[in-house]
Amino acid sequence: xxxxxxxxxxxxxxxxxxxxxxxxxxxxxxxxxxxxxxxxxxxxxxxxxxxxxxxxxxxxxxxxxxxxxxxxxxxxxxxxxxxxxxxxxxxxxxxxxxxxxxxxxxxxxxxxxxxxxxxxxxxxxxxxxxxxxxxxxxxxxxxxxxxxxxxxxxxxxxxxxxxxxxxxxxxxxxxxxxxxxxxxxxxxxxxxxxxxxxxxxx
Amino acid sequence: xxxxxxxxxxxxxxxxxxxxxxxxxxxxxxxxxxxxxxxxxxxxxxxxxxxxxxxxxxxxxxxxxxxxxxxxxxxxxxxxxxxxxxxxxxxxxxxxxxxxxxxxxxxxxxxxxxxxxxxxxxxxxxxx
Numbered sequence: 001x002x003x004x005x006x007x008x009x010x011x012x013x014x015x016x017x018x019x020x021x022x023x024x025x026x027x028x029x030x031x032x033x034x035x036x037x038x039x040x041x042x043x044x045x046x047x048x049x050x051x052x053x054x055x056x057x058x059x060x061x062x063x064x065x066x067x068x069x070x071x072x073x074x075x076x077x078x079x080x081x082x083x084x085x086x087x088x089x090x091x092x093x094x095x096x097x098x099x100x101x102x103x104x105x106x107x108x109x110x111x112x113x114x115x116x117x118x119x120x121x122x123x124x125x126x127x128x129x130x131x132x133x134x135x136x137x138x139x140x141x142x143x144x145x146x147x148x149x150x151x152x153x154x155x156x157x158x159x160x161x162x163x164x165x166x167x168x169x170x171x172x173x174x175x176x177x178x179x180x181x182x183x184x185x186x187x188x189x190x191x192x193x194x195x196x197x198x199x200x201x202x
Numbered sequence: 203x204x205x206x207x208x209x210x211x212x213x214x215x216x217x218x219x220x221x222x223x224x225x226x227x228x229x230x231x232x233x234x235x236x237x238x239x240x241x242x243x244x245x246x247x248x249x250x251x252x253x254x255x256x257x258x259x260x261x262x263x264x265x266x267x268x269x270x271x272x273x274x275x276x277x278x279x280x281x282x283x284x285x286x287x288x289x290x291x292x293x294x295x296x297x298x299x300x301x302x303x304x305x306x307x308x309x310x311x312x313x314x315x316x317x318x319x320x321x322x323x324x325x326x327x328x329x330x
Binding site: 082084086087088089115116117118119128130132161162164166167168169171196197198199200201 | 215243245246247248250277278279280281283285286287288310311312313314315316318319
């Protein structure tokens with residue numbers, strides 16, 4: 001279940017492109033406009049052309065933004081010397097992200113512990129989420145060329161709950177970062193941290 | 203009448219909860235006496251119980267039975283928890299005929315030892 005070793009958490013779950021609704025909307029617009037565009041291609045080529053081009057613009061902008069972000073920022077990693085960590089643990093984790101031409105204006109980091117609960121199946125399935133712990137972290141970034149390297153002092157409160165997952169209930173710990181950028185769009189990162197059901201006693 | 207006497211009200215995951223169940227007939231006979239240990243989750247989730255151990259004893263033709271028990275709490279937990287969406291409660295339940303009794307206890311985190319959390323090859327559970 002758990003494996004204590006030096007790890008790089010590459011499961012960056014943060015949205016790199018912002019809200020998913022924008023991309024869903026642009027995809028839907030692309031599908032609908034292309035559907036009618038191809039239907040009207042023979043009867044009204046001018047209107048069909050406008051639909052095909054107009055409908056593709058939001059999707060093209062999304063792809064362009066994604067390419068810009070990937071080129072400028074690459075993939076993020078959170079490096080930890082050990083995982084899982086126990087309750088009461090304190091130490092540094094390192095956030096690493098390539099920077100190609102972009103600069104960081106500010107970094108906001110938080111440690112969050114969240115509860116998830118689900119009930120029912122199919123259409124009757126309900127989901128709940130509650131943040132049970134939310135603490136600001138103080139990242140310390142070292143200026144480096146071509147790479148962002150941020151040391152984040154982390155402390156898991158000894159009285160907090162450990163990571164837990166059952167069929168319908170979960171307790172999940174996250175390190176979340178919000179990066180305000182210059183030279184590319186702002187972005188966010190989110191990493192799951194495994195907290196073992198054991199406590200550091202001093 | 204049945205009652206549960208717990209030796210500890212607070213144990214750590216990986217440790218044992220011990221005690222005894224004492225039943226006296228009081229004129230109400232029972233065939234057997236059973237003690238189970240487990241945890242339940244309830245709240246916004248569907249209530250669910252998990253039993254981790256069970257002991258029983260024959261009570262027929264007897265007026266009093268003392269049944270000692272010892273259950274090992276899994277190292278993986280879960281720990282007792284009172285959250286916003288759900289709570290986890292550990293308890294020992296005893297039953298003899300129509301007599302039932304429950305005794306809750308707390309499972310707190312064990313002392314951290316990194317060696318305990320090293321993955322053992324071909325085993326899904328951590329080794330204590």
